[in-house]
Amino acid sequence: MTDLHPITRALLSVSDKTGLIDLGRALSARGVELLSTGGSAKTLRDAGLDVRDVADVTGFPEMMDGRVKTLHPAVHGGLLALRDNDAHLAAMEEHKIDAIDLLVVNLYPFEETVAAGAGYDDCIENIDIGGPAMIRAAAKNHAFVNVVVDVLDYDALLAELDANDGATTLAFRQTLAQTAYARTAAYDAAVSTWMAxxxxxxxxxxxAVAGTLAQTLRYGENPHQSATFYVDGSSRPGVATATQHQGKELSYNNINDTDAAFELVSEFAPADGPAVAIIKHANPCGVAIGATLAQAYQKAFQCDQTSAFGGIIALNGELDAETAEAITGIFTEVVIAPSATDEAKEIFAAKKNLRLLTTGALADPMAVAQTIRQVSGGYLMQDKDNGRVASSDLRVVTKVKPTDAQMVDLLxxxxxxxxxxxxxIVYVKDGATVGVGAGQMSRIDSALIAAKKAERMAEALGLSEPLTKGSAVASDAFFPFADGLLEAAAAGASCVIQPGGSMRDEEVIAAADDAGLAMVFTGMRHFRH
Structure with missing residues (x-):
C-alpha cells in the first residue's frame, strides 16, 4: 500500500451541514476540486465556492426524490479504483472516470427521526442508501481514499493535510476507514432495531447493538483493566445524559453505581415526596422519603452510616443548600439530581473531588427498554425490570391484615x-430503610445481615432498640422455607411483602400467623443478579 497520497478531488454530500462551508473553503484553498450534491452543493455555492454537481459527472440528474443520485459507476468507480492497478487505470480512462480522493458524507438523520416519534413512512424515507454505499466503498479503498463521516474529524483532516503537504498517511486513512465502518454498522443497527x-x-x-464513545476511562473495575464508556443515543435521563458541574471525571465504578442510584431514586415520583437513595457498590445502603430532601437524606444516612462513606447519592428533586450542607458532612463520590440551586453548587464547590451531575428530569421507571449482559460467547438480552405493584395488586395471606401505615412501608x-x-431482604420503617441485606447465597443470611446492620446502627445512634422493631420487610423472591421469615420476625418485623409461589407457602404462612405477622403476596419477583 502507498503511504502518502495527495487529495486533489473531493466529494462532499452531507445531511448535517455543520462546518461544511469552512471545510469547503479550506479544501478549495488547497487546490482540491469539489464535487457535491443537492443541498450540499447549494450551501457551498451560496458561500461563493466553485462546485461541480455530481449529476454533471454521472450524466444523470438526481431523480426519484433524491433516492438516486450517487449510485453510478462514475462515482463508485472513482472511489473503488486501485491507483496502482493498470487494469483499473485503463478502465477509468476508457469510461472517463476520474478518481475521488476524499469522500465527506454524513447520513440521513434516521436516528433523530425515530427519536422524534415519526411515523413508519417518514422513518423509511430517512434510511440512507447512497451514503452508506459510498462510505463502504471509500473505506474499502482506504489505501488511496480518505472517508470522513463525522464533523469532529474535519479539523483532524485539515491538520493532516497541513502536516503532509496536501497528502494523508496510510495510518490516518486506516483510522478514518475504521470510523466509517463503525458508523455504517451503528446506522444499520439502528435501522434493524427500529424495524424489529x-x-x-x-x-x-x-x-445488532452500537454505541458512541463518550469517555476513555482511567481504568475499569480494577486498575489493571482498561475501560471505555459508550452511549447509545437514548434520551433517557441518567448518568449517560447528565451534565457534570464539577469534580474529576467519572470512573467505571462511579458510572455503574451512579446509574444504580438514579434508577432507584426515579422509582419515587415528586408526588411521593422528597426521596434520597445512597448507593455503595451498586446496592442501596440507605433510601428514604421525607418532608424535605435534607430530612430524607438524614433518614437514609441513618440506615448505614458506615457504608454511606464514599457512596453515591441520588435525589428525586432539586438539590438545595440545606441538603448540600448535610451531604458535605462525609466524603461522597457523586451526587446526581434532576437539578441543583446555585447556592448548592457553591457549597459543593469547596469539595473539589465531589462530582455533581444534573439530569434535567427523573427517569421513567415504567419505560420499555432492554438490558444487555455479556457472557462468554454471547449476550443475554431482556426487558428492563419495570414491574410494579399497587396495594390493589396485593393478596393478604395471613390472619392479620396490614394497617394502612404498614401498607405504605411495605410498598x-x-x-x-x-x-x-x-x-x-429490606427492612423499612416510617418511609426509610433501616436494614438492607444484599447479594447473599441464602435468603436467611440476607435477613440476618440486614438485622445485624440495624443493631449496629442502633448502638451508634444511642437507640434502645433497632429500628427493625415494628418494621416492614420485603423479600425480592419467595421464602423457600420459614426460616428466613422467622429471622425477620426475630428482628422485630411486623409485616412482610414477598412474591409467594413456593412449594412451602402454606408452611411459611403458618409461621407468619404463629408469629403474629401480617403478610402479603405480590405475585411478582424482582431477582437482580
Missing part, C-alpha cells in the same frame, strides 16, 4: 428490594 420493533419481532434472528420496601442484588 415496528413489525413486532421481539427475537430477531440477528441483533416502599418492595420498590427498594427491586434494586437490591438478590438474595435481597
Amino acid at each position: 420493533g415496528a413489525i413486532g419481532d421481539t427475537a430477531p434472528r440477528r441483533k 416502599f420496601a418492595w420498590k427498594v428490594a427491586k434494586h437490591v442484588k438478590s438474595n435481597a
Whole structure:
C-alpha cells in the first residue's frame, strides 16, 4: 500500500451541514476540486465556492426524490479504483472516470427521526442508501481514499493535510476507514432495531447493538483493566445524559453505581415526596422519603452510616443548600439530581473531588427498554425490570391484615428490594430503610445481615432498640422455607411483602400467623443478579 497520497478531488454530500462551508473553503484553498450534491452543493455555492454537481459527472440528474443520485459507476468507480492497478487505470480512462480522493458524507438523520416519534413512512424515507454505499466503498479503498463521516474529524483532516503537504498517511486513512465502518454498522443497527420493533419481532434472528464513545476511562473495575464508556443515543435521563458541574471525571465504578442510584431514586415520583437513595457498590445502603430532601437524606444516612462513606447519592428533586450542607458532612463520590440551586453548587464547590451531575428530569421507571449482559460467547438480552405493584395488586395471606401505615412501608420496601442484588431482604420503617441485606447465597443470611446492620446502627445512634422493631420487610423472591421469615420476625418485623409461589407457602404462612405477622403476596419477583 502507498503511504502518502495527495487529495486533489473531493466529494462532499452531507445531511448535517455543520462546518461544511469552512471545510469547503479550506479544501478549495488547497487546490482540491469539489464535487457535491443537492443541498450540499447549494450551501457551498451560496458561500461563493466553485462546485461541480455530481449529476454533471454521472450524466444523470438526481431523480426519484433524491433516492438516486450517487449510485453510478462514475462515482463508485472513482472511489473503488486501485491507483496502482493498470487494469483499473485503463478502465477509468476508457469510461472517463476520474478518481475521488476524499469522500465527506454524513447520513440521513434516521436516528433523530425515530427519536422524534415519526411515523413508519417518514422513518423509511430517512434510511440512507447512497451514503452508506459510498462510505463502504471509500473505506474499502482506504489505501488511496480518505472517508470522513463525522464533523469532529474535519479539523483532524485539515491538520493532516497541513502536516503532509496536501497528502494523508496510510495510518490516518486506516483510522478514518475504521470510523466509517463503525458508523455504517451503528446506522444499520439502528435501522434493524427500529424495524424489529415496528413489525413486532421481539427475537430477531440477528441483533445488532452500537454505541458512541463518550469517555476513555482511567481504568475499569480494577486498575489493571482498561475501560471505555459508550452511549447509545437514548434520551433517557441518567448518568449517560447528565451534565457534570464539577469534580474529576467519572470512573467505571462511579458510572455503574451512579446509574444504580438514579434508577432507584426515579422509582419515587415528586408526588411521593422528597426521596434520597445512597448507593455503595451498586446496592442501596440507605433510601428514604421525607418532608424535605435534607430530612430524607438524614433518614437514609441513618440506615448505614458506615457504608454511606464514599457512596453515591441520588435525589428525586432539586438539590438545595440545606441538603448540600448535610451531604458535605462525609466524603461522597457523586451526587446526581434532576437539578441543583446555585447556592448548592457553591457549597459543593469547596469539595473539589465531589462530582455533581444534573439530569434535567427523573427517569421513567415504567419505560420499555432492554438490558444487555455479556457472557462468554454471547449476550443475554431482556426487558428492563419495570414491574410494579399497587396495594390493589396485593393478596393478604395471613390472619392479620396490614394497617394502612404498614401498607405504605411495605410498598416502599418492595420498590427498594427491586434494586437490591438478590438474595435481597429490606427492612423499612416510617418511609426509610433501616436494614438492607444484599447479594447473599441464602435468603436467611440476607435477613440476618440486614438485622445485624440495624443493631449496629442502633448502638451508634444511642437507640434502645433497632429500628427493625415494628418494621416492614420485603423479600425480592419467595421464602423457600420459614426460616428466613422467622429471622425477620426475630428482628422485630411486623409485616412482610414477598412474591409467594413456593412449594412451602402454606408452611411459611403458618409461621407468619404463629408469629403474629401480617403478610402479603405480590405475585411478582424482582431477582437482580
